Amino acid sequence: MFKKFLVISVPFILILCGCSKGEISNTLEAVETGVELTESLLSTTDESNTSEDAEEVVVKYVTDGDTISFFRGGSLEVKGRLIGINAPENTSKKELLGDVSTKYLKDLIEGKKITIERDKDSTDKYGRELIHVFYDGQNINQLLVEQGLARVAYVYDDYKYIDLYKESEEIAKNERRGIWSIPNYVDEESNGYDMSVIQ
Template identity: 40%
Template sequence: MRKIGMLIAILLMAGCSDNELNGLSGNVTYVVDGDTLDVKLEDGTVERIRLLLIDTPETKHPTVGVEPFGPEASAFTSQLEGEFVELELDVAERDRYGRMLAYVWHDGEMFNEMLLEQGLARVAVYPPNTKYVDEFRAIENEAKNAEQGIWSVENYQNEMQNDKPAEGCTIKGNINSRGDKIYHTEGSSYYDQTIPEEWFCTIEEAKSAGFRAPK
């Protein structure tokens, strides 16, 4: 059991119920793709859920089309259809599309983590929801080293690093060879040549994530 799962077990043994820990629960009624699904909550409402801190390859994007391992990611998540899941929220509850943002738990395992382990997703950081980012990066690195899934595709990592940011989020977060976390705004000297590992909408978000301005 990984670090996150061990933490959950400890909390449960300490007397925290599943509902207290994960907040919401219900049954999966439909899987849109690898990182998006519909859940009918126990109060009868249906929420579209976007899995937090990960991004799976596209299968239905109007311009990108079907990406490598997109169908595999969708098929992997489809095993949740009809299953009971628990939803753990982070700081921001919804994205700009109104979807609920959550870590999805099934049978005591975090499904976001499982997709990363299989190489069917990459880490995608959108502050302030960064609760498990360090753990997720460690799992992603293991999948990369094992050339699992998407990481078996030549140049996949370099291509994904150049993804366009969300609208209005143009601050680049980069980690240099010494491990320094530095953010670059559009007016920074090295902005154009900087390859972003994270995108931020505001300087405050970048600082909250541990990034500093360039010297």
Template identity: 35%
Template sequence: MIKTSKSLVILLLLLSLFLLNSCNSKVEENFESVIIDSVIDGDTVRLSSGEKIRIIGINTPEKDKEKLGKEAHTYVKDLIEGKKVYLEKDKSDRDQYERLLRYIWIEIPKELSKKEIETKNLSAILLKKGYARKYTFEPDIKYENIFQEIENEARIEETGMWEINKNGTTRGDKLNVQLQF
């Protein structure tokens, strides 16, 4: 009887490990690993192939035209240029300028919780720092609610662009100047 119990425990442990790995594989299979060749702007990067990526979900101040534009560009450059990151597609493949539309992750998340998103998703990191505002369009809205929550927190705390101007500093701010709850 004891032998059967040990075998059963071992079988259950192996099954648990298999299921855990299967769940992680499901999350990981949604990501593509790439190296960022250069940062064009706070919300646009280039791969070594020349392919441009427009980061989904945010708008950062223009590098040479708006307050905090240079800071947003430098922050993104220091964080990901020349480094391995993970791309995640939402619904659309490209924008009207033929840039790839992707979320950029510093690390693959273990789960899609707010904590994981705001510490590993580049859009969320920039929103939290006040270097970006939420800028989402149908159908690419997978993280829209979390991004809005993070932006609202940055506004309330007057972080980054929200310290300079309650309405932000990007051109997109003219579209929506009130907090959304």
């Protein structure tokens, strides 16, 4: 099932190798000011196809592009980590495009009712629930990856939607969206990002 959905389109900006701080600053400004709402039909997993243990919760706040807090049962606050992906940091550690990824997710789901689905790994080492997130028929983990605002990472098992996330990552790579617009920024040897490429 396809649904019309307002998404934030991040410009596909290709940055040449050896970028200066000024060039990076100009690029970030272009990304942030060039963000616009567009109607998009995305190939995503319908909420009606989620597993029987899918649960509706309300998002209290978005911490960054892959971490949220939500209310369970109306009052119990729980921290959740979007499983199978990693967005640039935007908390104590600041990484390029972390603020853009955070704002994207915040605008999308903060204060909203979402559906979450757990996988084989239930929590991470910080005690956060590992979750696939759905909103208005959209798989949000996939959406972040497809927009180039997160990468596939921390895959320790055959997670339910991991093939979907990998396919979306290839789209983002090929079209140089977001994090993939900066040569060597996505560290292929780890699950993170290499800020040293920004001079």
